[in-house]
Amino acid sequence: MTDSNSACLASDNGHKCPRTADVLLPVALCNAHRIEVALAIVPDMLRDALASSLTSSVPAGGVRDDLVTMATATPIEGLLGGAHDSIVYFIANGGRVKIGYTTNLKGRISALSLRADSVLLALLGGFELERALHARFAQYRNGDTEWFELSSEIFHYASARNAAILGIAPLPAAEVMVGPSAATAARREKRKARAFRVYADLGQPSQRAFIKVWRERKYGETDQTVRDLYNEMHTAFENARKGSAGESK
Template sequence: MPVALCNAHRIEVALTVVPDMLRSGLAAAQASSNKAVGARNDLVTAATATPIEGLLRGEHEGVVYFISNGGRVKIGHTTNLKSRVSALSLRTDSVLLALPGGPDLERALHARFAAHRHGDTEWFDFASEIFHFASARNAAISGVTPLPSVQAGTGPSAAAIARRETRKARAFRVYADLGQPSQRAFIKVWRERGFGESDQTLRDLYNEMHEAFEKARRGTTD
């Protein structure tokens, strides 16, 4: 049967029991939090890039995208990247990276780069950490070596570097897909894929890819 206690004894019992309950609750919460952080890290570590150009034709499976705008980058989720870019009034070459995945991966990436986040928005400072994350994953599917960390910075200059790397990765893919094409064929396919750029930039890209492939064919790196 319940035992009637005076106020003094009630307080004494509470002082003994409640701290133990709180400690147990805190331990459980910390264990749950650590498990969640581990799961988020696993999602981020396992994330692999998918070619951007194939996503710019309409609806597709869910992806998490990185879109740059000046010194900031937006990390969001969509099933229609073309529509999302248009809604942001940006060019398609502003898309730096696309990773197959959904809201769970998006949240994991938001947690990964939380130190650079603008409030509760999907916008982040274009920090060196974010730049190298995107660069390394694009390199894995395009054969382009990521830039060394000493070349990365923050702000608009980092965004410009990332755009150059994205352009270079696309050039590598076009050249490789066509099997060492002529300059005219290279430029024609580039235009068909809607990547933009001036004729002189495309000639420079073609020459760079041609030289790289020739060195690889000869087995030299000089």
């Protein structure tokens, strides 16, 4: 039963919803927004339930480890607009990482009350790949959930696949620590990957041009951090250029 004076707390394109709430718990929503929330969350919940049911009935020997080895990463930024083809995601939260699959990464991030920069990796694939990954990293799994300890092995797996689509080397093993610090290392690597992409796209730009594009892409970070990233990329590209020039003599 609802209070006829209760307003829907959702918004329509940035404006307060003018409709009366049809439900009050857990949040006051009109019928249209209640359906919108259900469409974003319920399909993934049903897929998770199905995956759990199927996994419990499949022998361990049936897991295809080749799927884990051959899995291909896809840029995370291109998945944040809404529905998309099925992907397997690695979402970090402190010293843990959730490995699951979805066709709406944006909705899944929202359902977990996390931010987009919590996503460490997105792989092309669905239930079979998810199941294979769960088997590969079983020793780090928290019970029967999709949450795993963010171990150095899992971090390196994500790092190597992200590096492959960017054409750069993954973070050296010596720089990775097990536990919460691995999440910090993941974020540091993600910043470097973005800096590499911006610098390469602009073709060795000035610091001002680099910062301008960084801000246009809404990558965040403090001004000093962005300057430091530019300097790091500039030095790396200059060293690579000098090395290539030396080899050609």
